[in-house]
Amino acid sequence: MSTNTVLSSSSPAASDEKPILYSYWRSSCSWRVRIALNLKEIPYDIKPISLIKSGGEQHCNEYREVNPMEQVPALQIDGHTLIESLAIMHYLEETRPQRPLLPQDVHKRAKVREICEIICSGIQPLQNLIVLIHVGEEKKKEWAQHWITRGFRAAEKVLSTSAGKYCVGDEISMADCCLVPQVFNARRFHVDLRPYPIILRIDRELESNPAFRAAHPSNQPDCPPELPNK
């Protein structure tokens, strides 16, 4: 277990106990939550769960008790264990309102959630590790490219009316927490990103943000020494 000490605390949370994030360095769903925790300046410990070691530590009996979906992330916080990245981000938003991840305006909130869902239900589930294992080595690159391209085409269209500096207007939101890790995945699968100038611009904009940088796979305690795509 390693301590994330990049950002300091200002959490007014119910419980003083430090949250524990079950995370894998390259998991885009873990990464979303790491960004959200960092943005809200909630200090947390990371418990790495290797998705590849010994056939995947997420499948062991002990971890199945933590997350019955046998995937990361899971967050132990305030005496509870939460799973599913969007549920976790909403919980953080409702218990730690500092540095909001959702806009005040109800239509903008809907737009943020639309972009989150395009990524979290429309893209990521179709290109995650367990699905690609099922698809098979031979077809997996084409399969991943197909679904990422389909989702990014829609996301770019939504962003063309919603984006300011970030996904929705000029404030960082949950949508940005989802977008940046998905762009990383797109690059891993060699998706041609040139048709998505807004996505690329937002990704570039957030690259140097400290909360995003600290959450990057290359800055995780379980990142192997030589990281591809750093």
Place this chain on the structure above:
Amino acid sequence: MSTNTVLSSSSPAASDEKPILYSYWRSSCSWRVRIALNLKEIPYDIKPISLIKSGGEQHCNEYREVNPMEQVPALQIDGHTLIESLAIMHYLEETRPQRPLLPQDVHKRAKVREICEIICSGIQPLQNLIVLIHVGEEKKKEWAQHWITRGFRAAEKVLSTSAGKYCVGDEISMADCCLVPQVFNARRFHVDLRPYPIILRIDRELESNPAFRAAHPSNQPDCPPELPNK
């Protein structure tokens, strides 16, 4: 376009114009939103989008302007067009607080969203029509069964601590709006549901609820005369 007249109005919405739901009778994502609208007694018109006619009406240029993901549902409401079922349900919750779809308690809210995400990102995206077309006729049944079984195993485990009469306690929530259509899909793909007694009990409990009954595929204007699995 047909009018849903099963439930009467009590909407205190910003706009008086009747919402239009782009829906397909058998789409589980459309069904979630139909239930939510019915529970909140928001009258709406249905504009059917056939996912099979002419290669799928959701792919035509006109509809792509409505929903760039080229899928249902989409909801025109309060002068805006919303997509993604969970984003739509949250919007309804935030603008029409009557008959809440989320509990007051923040931990119960997280539990509702966990169950929603297990279904909406963990199961449905992997067994929806466009993915199964990609998987191919020969393998599609086994593929769908695999992912539904995996998700239901996790959902049953979560429900073992969260469920009362419904998914989370004794109040109907967004989670129930997601669960019932997914059980219908599981039956379509001949998933053995006996290992999931809590899921089955909740599904049975909601079968006779008027909001759920009115939203059922068999009661949709675009349902073909002879419906399988009625």
